[in-house]
Amino acid sequence: DDEKVDLKEHAEHFYGSNQDNKDGDCPESDGENGISEESDTTLEREKEVPVKLTRLDGVQVGHIQEINLTPGRSHSLHTVNMKPLIFEIPDFFSNEECQHIIRLGQEQGLEVSSTHQITADNTLRLLDTNGDQRLSLQEMRRTIEDGYDIYLNDDDIREMYFRLKLDPNQDDFISRSESSGLKVRQLAAYIKDLVSKNPIKKSRYSEQTWIYPDRTKDDLVAEFQRRLLKLTRLPEQLINKYSFFQVVKYGPHGHYNAHLDSAGDTKGLPCCHLVTTKKCRICRYMTIMVYLNDVEEGGETAFVVANNDTFSDQTLRNSGNINLNNHCRESKLHVRPQKGKAVIWYNHFIDEETGWFGDVDNFTWHGGCPVIKGEKWIMNRWICASNDREVDLA
Ligand SMILES: O=C(O)CCC(=O)C(=O)O
Numbered sequence: 001d002d003e004k005v006d007l008k009e010h011a012e013h014f015y016g017s018n019q020d021n022k023d024g025d026c027p028e029s030d031g032e033n034g035i036s037e038e039s040d041t042t043l044e045r046e047k048e049v050p051v052k053l054t055r056l057d058g059v060q061v062g063h064i065q066e067i068n069l070t071p072g073r074s075h076s077l078h079t080v081n082m083k084p085l086i087f088e089i090p091d092f093f094s095n096e097e098c099q100h101i102i103r104l105g106q107e108q109g110l111e112v113s114s115t116h117q118i119t120a121d122n123t124l125r126l127l128d129t130n131g132d133q134r135l136s137l138q139e140m141r142r143t144i145e146d147g148y149d150i151y152l153n154d155d156d157i158r159e160m161y162f163r164l165k166l167d168p169n170q171d172d173f174i175s176r177s178e179s180s181g182l183k184v185r186q187l188a189a190y191i192k193d194l195v196s197k198n199p200i201k202k203s204r205y206s207e208q209t210w211i212y213p214d215r216t217k218d219d220l221v222a223e224f225q226r227r228l229l230k231l232t233r234l235p236e237q238l239i240n241k242y243s244f245f246q247v248v249k250y251g252p253h254g255h256y257n258a259h260l261d262s263a264g265d266t267k268g269l270p271c272c273h274l275v276t277t278k279k280c281r282i283c284r285y286m287t288i289m290v291y292l293n294d295v296e297e298g299g300e301t302a303f304v305v306a307n308n309d310t311f312s313d314q315t316l317r318n319s320g321n322i323n324l325n326n327h328c329r330e331s332k333l334h335v336r337p338q339k340g341k342a343v344i345w346y347n348h349f350i351d352e353e354t355g356w357f358g359d360v361d362n363f364t365w366h367g368g369c370p371v372i373k374g375e376k377w378i379m380n381r382w383i384c385a386s387n388d389r390e391v392d393l394a
């Protein structure tokens with residue numbers, strides 16, 4: 001799953017700042033003093049008003065709106081949270097529909113989810129964050145998380161030091177001289193071996209498959225597309241293109257550590273859905289996730305920093321709360337899995353000037369808490385957009 005690698009690589013550097021490249025094709029705005037009195041000119045201008053992205057109005061937490069998504073059935077849209085904006089639709093899928101999607105996934109065959117290839121190349125960056133010329137346990141933990149997307153606790157790290165003879169004086173610090181004996185190749189091999197025996201240490205412990213609506217002549221998949229269009233009221237090009245979705249199964253201990261489903265944009269990288277190169281960023285405007293079964297225990301979707309006053313990438317990473325396998329309860333908001341329930345959120349804001357793809361919403365950091373009992377099936381549908389409205393609407 002290459003794109004997850006990209007998400008991780010790029011996401012880190014990008015949030016927080018707002019340096020969208022807004023020159024070029026930005027439509028002329030009629031600001032306060034640009035309004036013409038002449039009616040024909042006004043008409044002319046109205047024709048040119050560019051299509052905008054839509055964003056449902058949450059109003060306030062607990063707000064319920066009746067919505068019409070499919071003939072003969074009524075649905076309701078519940079506002080779960082405002083920061084970030086999250087909605088739920090109970091019974092978005094009926095029991096039969098959930099079964100049907102699970103079957104589609106099973107028929108296609110699930111594969112182990114992966115986010116990162118552990119390679120023995122020498123790119124590991126030792127994160128001496130406080131610059132004291134030695135690595136604390138926390139700094140080593142962060143080094144391994146960043147380098148390999150593997151989540152260790154202090155005892156795992158001590159065990160690793162012992163096996164690799166990295167910390168002979170056992171003071172829990174890797175000094176400069178100790179780190180000179182650190183062979184990245186050896187470390188990578190150790191981590192690889194540890195994870196093969198202990199997949200629970202991976203950031204994502206699940207199985208998955210992709211379903212492509214255009215290749216799947218399936219009535220429900222087509223119906224799903226229609227429901228999305230009615231729900232989101234987005235231009236249909238956005239719904240019809242890149243319409244593939246993921247079916248995911250978590251077994252006992254299955255989890256997905258916290259992440260953003262999309263990346264920010266300060267380096268001006270192209271969106272991954274528009275290019276075939278690896279140097280790209282994931283551009284997903286919305287996430288629609290549906291629980292396909294009831295989980296006996298655990299498996300909540302956790303929004304790690306929801307409703308915090310401020311967001312800091314470093315604070316989040318140092319807190320250890322990305323590791324939902326160990327820190328699920330520390331998250332600020334939990335959504336309970338419930339068969340057929342859809343959870344919907346916006347990974348990006350709408351850019352005020354362009355009316356199109358804006359900044360990433362850092363408050364959407366989220367993941368799946370460990371399944372304690374039973375299994376958990378979900379489907380993930382992402383609605384992609386980019387900074388180029390013309391390309392998106394083509
Ligand atoms: O399993 C969950 O609740 C969250 C899954 C998720 O965030 C993802 O697959 O991107």
Ligand SMILES: [Fe+2]
Nearest residue numbers: 260261366367
């Ligand atoms: Fe996600």
